[in-house]
Amino acid sequence: MTTLIDSTIQQHQACIDACNKCMQACEECLSSCLKEPDVQARTHCISMLRDCADICSMASQWMSRGSMFAKQFCEMCAMICEACATDCEKFQDAHCQECATYCRKCAEECRKMVA
Amino acid sequence: MTTLIDSTIQQHQACIDACNKCMQACEECLSSCLKEPDVQARTHCISMLRDCADICSMASQWMSRGSMFAKQFCEMCAMICEACATDCEKFQDAHCQECATYCRKCAEECRKMVA
């Protein structure tokens, strides 16, 4: 019997998980950036994190529903994740460095999903 | 050193994961319900799944950011998950029965998080 979990694993589960993790990392990183003494230097990064969290969240939801636009959506998601990673990598604190790693991983899974 | 993952695990990780899983189950179940021959009988359930997927997605995002309204949000999420589970349980197919289980689990985690 095919169950919910089975059918999804055969499809996009790795990408859904990567999007969920990246959304979480971006939201956490944004909140952490707001508490840093050099927040003034991070405003571009904060704007990027805001977009990246939103698009990862919606990508995860659209893959879950089997949207006919999931591939196009993930293509844009990959592009935004890469841009966000590049911004986060400029800051040496743990939350930005980790967030960049989650962003790169998510971009990679999105590209695999599109391929 | 406290990293992103550490600090979150100490907080709401179980609830974030349950919300992500419940969102996914609801989106999948909705798409599966639309393909069933008795879709006419499922329209109330479909409307419920739509709301439940959305609120679980936002609850996960708000907990990740450490929102000051996360508890109130999860309280509402728990209420909607229970209502959605009650609707899904009426249908005997695997996707509805499984989805109901994810909804009950998510409601439970949301209540723990609020407590």
Add this chain to the structure above:
Amino acid sequence: MTTLIDSTIQQHQACIDACNKCMQACEECLSSCLKEPDVQARTHCISMLRDCADICSMASQWMSRGSMFAKQFCEMCAMICEACATDCEKFQDAHCQECATYCRKCAEECRKMVA
């Protein structure tokens, strides 16, 4: 003095308004489709409306924040709005015909915004 309203009107206000109206039309149309006696024939349209409502909502939010990805996002929004309009036009009831009109208008505003 430049106020919120002024600066937005000079930018993307027509497109934000069109996205808000299209989101509303799609959500209403989806709920109306679920109440039609031939809901079975409308499941593809319903899936389309779900995606279209979501992307219009996020496009409006991203334009409002002045996202650096607003143009790419609106490009995808235009594509989905056109596809949704094509689906809605197949049904003769008022809500589908009207929704198609809002979708075409939104696609047009998104293309103007991108240009």
Add this chain to the structure above:
Amino acid sequence: MTTLIDSTIQQHQACIDACNKCMQACEECLSSCLKEPDVQARTHCISMLRDCADICSMASQWMSRGSMFAKQFCEMCAMICEACATDCEKFQDAHCQECATYCRKCAEECRKMVA
């Protein structure tokens, strides 16, 4: 003949419009706050604006679909709008003062809708 627009006007149109405007004002205000020289002093307000924009956006979407949870959702939306207004009012620039006005108006419409 009842059309989309007619049926909505009879229901929640004023509240949907207020939520759309408040979402837009919050997103714009957040982006403007990030550009202010005293951004360090605004981080609490920025977090509030983030939540307020999200909840107004979803409230608008849920009212449009005629969600059975729209009233509970708008009740929470009113509470968050009031809190956001209180934060914004502390800053003397035009975008915060205006945003506070949109938040108060939205809270008022949400309370009317719930009543």
